[in-house]
Amino acid sequence: MAAAVVIKNLKKSYGDVLAVKDISFTVKPGEIFGLLGPNGAGKTTTIRCLCTLAKPDDGKIEVGGISAIDNPKVARQRLGYVAQEVAIDKVLTGKELLQLQAALYHIPKAAAKQRIEQLIEVLGLQDYANKQAGTYSGGIRKRLDLAAGLLHQPEVLVLDEPTVGLDIESRRIVWDFLRALKAAGTTVLITSHYLEEIDALADSLAIIDRGVVIAEGTPSQLKDKIGGDRVTLRIREFTSTDEAEKAQHLLSSLPFVEEIIINKAQNNSLNLIVQTGSNCLSKIEHSLIEAGLPIFSLAQSRPSLDDVYLAATGKTLLDAELAAASTRDLKKEKKQQMK
Amino acid sequence: MTQLTTSSKIKSTLAPNSNKDTQIDNSNSLGNFIQETLALTKRLFIQLQRRPSTLMAGVIQPFMWLILFGALFSKAPQGLFGNDLSYAKFLAPGIIVFTAFSGALNAGLPVMFDREFGFLNRLLVAPLTSRYSIVAASTIYIITLAFIQTAVIVGASAFLDAGLPGIAGLSAIALIVLLIVLGVTALSLGLAFALPGHIELIAVIFVTNLPLLFASTALAPLDFMAGWLQVIASLNPLTYAIEPIRYLYLHGDWTVGSIVMNTPWAEVSFGGVILVLLAFDALVLFTIQPLLRRRFA
Known part of the structure; x- marks a missing residue:
């Protein structure tokens, strides 16, 4: 067919x-x-x-x-x-x-x-x-x-x-x-x-x-191609920068963690990229408790299409949107298409 | 909209057509062309029926021309516009042709708006037998409007003492209106595809409309005009539509051979005028062809 x-x-x-x-x-x-x-x-x-x-x-x-x-x-x-x-x-x-x-x-x-x-x-x-x-x-x-x-x-x-x-x-x-x-x-x-x-x-x-x-x-x-799973960790509902950095330092020593970013826009939540199938949640939980840090929420997910986009272009789709919005002349494009 | 995936009836409604050839018949191109054209024409008439203000304005405006211009020159010396001819009688043919012309000149506007609003895309993604059906539909619509307007003006003129031509005369008027409308509609549609947007189209209509009226014999006879304007008026297709109708209004007995107008260089018979109008139509259709083809590839 x-x-x-x-x-x-x-x-x-x-x-x-x-x-x-x-x-x-x-x-x-x-x-x-x-x-x-x-x-x-x-x-x-x-x-x-x-x-x-x-x-x-x-x-x-x-x-x-x-x-x-x-x-x-x-x-x-x-x-x-x-x-x-x-x-x-x-x-x-x-x-x-x-x-x-x-x-x-x-x-x-x-x-x-x-x-x-x-x-x-x-x-x-x-x-x-x-x-x-x-x-x-x-x-x-x-x-x-x-x-x-x-x-x-x-x-x-x-x-x-x-x-x-x-x-x-x-x-x-x-x-x-x-x-x-x-x-x-x-x-x-x-x-x-x-x-x-x-x-x-x-x-x-x-x-x-x-x-x-x-x-x-x-x-x-x-x-699958970009690999890894995503883990979102929030120490508290509103985490202080100090605590977030402390957790970042602590977790970056774990073998399965590839990258940790502190997301300031989301009250200092931590975004981790981890190796797939590494049973990581309980290990992360364990090391946080050992260090005396609380856990407000902890979730694991597969990479999103935004991650795919980010991996391919080096920017998020939202950033690309904003960049495009500032440079486009929609009226001119419409005129062009009418021809 | 609930449980869409479960019902088999819904499934059959949404399924693609497995056997295209049995459903859509492509063998009958003429029939398909007529089907398209009629459907597009019907749309224009539904719009007219629900938004009749254009037609009402289109009927009131010539009526006002007739009364105001008639009053403007009502004290002009008798015989100025020809033997024992009142200005009302002189004016009526000019208003008939000018009204039909204005309507036809605006024919491109709805198509331009369809282009700008994206509705034309709906037509262009459809497997039309020929995209000339879009042109044909507009032409049918404008000609119908022009006939309605002409009928009103002819009736009003009769009421204003301009007289009423016989059946043959009225048919001749219809033919002349048809010919001038055909050419101008085609021209306007050509512009609707060639110009970038409705602002430009309206600008063109604006600079064409009244100047062509004044550079014709609609309001005054040729021998009133400066020499150079006589030349322009004698090249203006409107004059070739106005003069024979004026002749019909003045002469009960006319034939195809009757001399209906005197240009600075030649006398033109009734038959000659019709030929000139046909040539005008042919020229316009020929000229806009590349514009249409570019859109209608």
Whole structure:
């Protein structure tokens, strides 16, 4: 079976801005694939090229084994696209938008009617379908957009930042929905700059940074690759610097501890990187008690995707976000994309 | 939305289409093109129905032109605008064409807003048979509006003592309005794809609209004008739409061979005027083609 989506050595610039330098990844059929990266990393540009909205400068894009660059119409038929900014005609009702969408995908009238009813039901839009979309809340708009993207039963649903700007409840609904989509056999490709979103949903992912892929694999693979477990220790709820430094000194002599950082932003909690499978919690506990230090909390976890990002780029995703936010000219980018 | 993964009905709703070819029929391109175009046209008419202020303004404005301009020149010496011709009668054809022209010139604005709000992307990611259906839908919409406006102006003019052409005359007016609207709509849509944003498009509309009105025979006949303006007015497509309609209003008996206007260099017959308008349409469609193709690759 051909891969659902193959992107190879994709390159795309807008004017003098090289948005995508060299991006390659493969999405397997039936999985949820996450494209993770800070804002401005090139995620949206990649998606725009995939969905035939922009023509790449160089590279290969295949959907189900067929080139999207040479056969854009086939790609358009196989892909469903849910943009980040929900593009909805405020004057049309939800149902009218879906009817328009059905005609644009040439779904026969009877089949379209049935499909629209089904999707309205499954997405819980019964109370909204006959109201103008201008009255919808953000969550309802997103659901309508999902229905529109799924109307023609695409093989791959592509979602650009599906939960940006949504409240927690709507976010949960979207997550559950994407899991249900996967269970039904539809391949899902999402972009996100939320680590926990990709961690919770994605079967595999590619991390991109400044227009290139810096890591690709399943979340487990990526975490295993950087190795070690994370231990978070809080001596007290509010630990003094003295005590934290004392504990740091004490624990750094343990053989399985690789690194200890005092996190001042979190009331001097200690973040340890330890060797995996070293039964370390009880040993840490033991040496702290011996030294007469109390323990407020002690927890072990696997490395997060943020740790993966940090290992690959030398900065956290949050720092990258902040750095990108200060240098980006969003208006200019939008104008460029419109061309 | 609860227990999504358990229900088999939900599962079948969310499953990809396993056999694409049986569901979506691509053999009938013409049928598909008509389906797309009608759906896009329907959207524009739903918008019009729910937000009718544009149409209302579009009907009230020419009505006000007619009354105000008529009053402005109402004491002009009889016969100044031709033999025993009142200004109201002279003015009506100019207002008909100018109104249709203004409406058509604005045709690109909704498309520009669709571009800016991202709605156009929704259309561009769909497997449209031809993206010219977007152009076709706008044209159908604008032509319908122009016909409604023309009907109102023709009716109001009759009420203001301008007379009413016969059935053949009215059909000829419809044809002329159609031709001028087609060309200008295509031009405006071309601009909507070529210009960077709606500010620029509105600027272009602003500097085109009234100057083209004054550089035509809508408000005054050619021989009132300075020589250089006569030349410009004789090159202005609006003049080629206004003059034959004016002729229809003044002459009950007209044929395709009737001489309807005198430019500084030639006399033009009714048939000649239609040919000029057709040539204008062809020229515009030809000129905007590369713009559309760039977007519509």
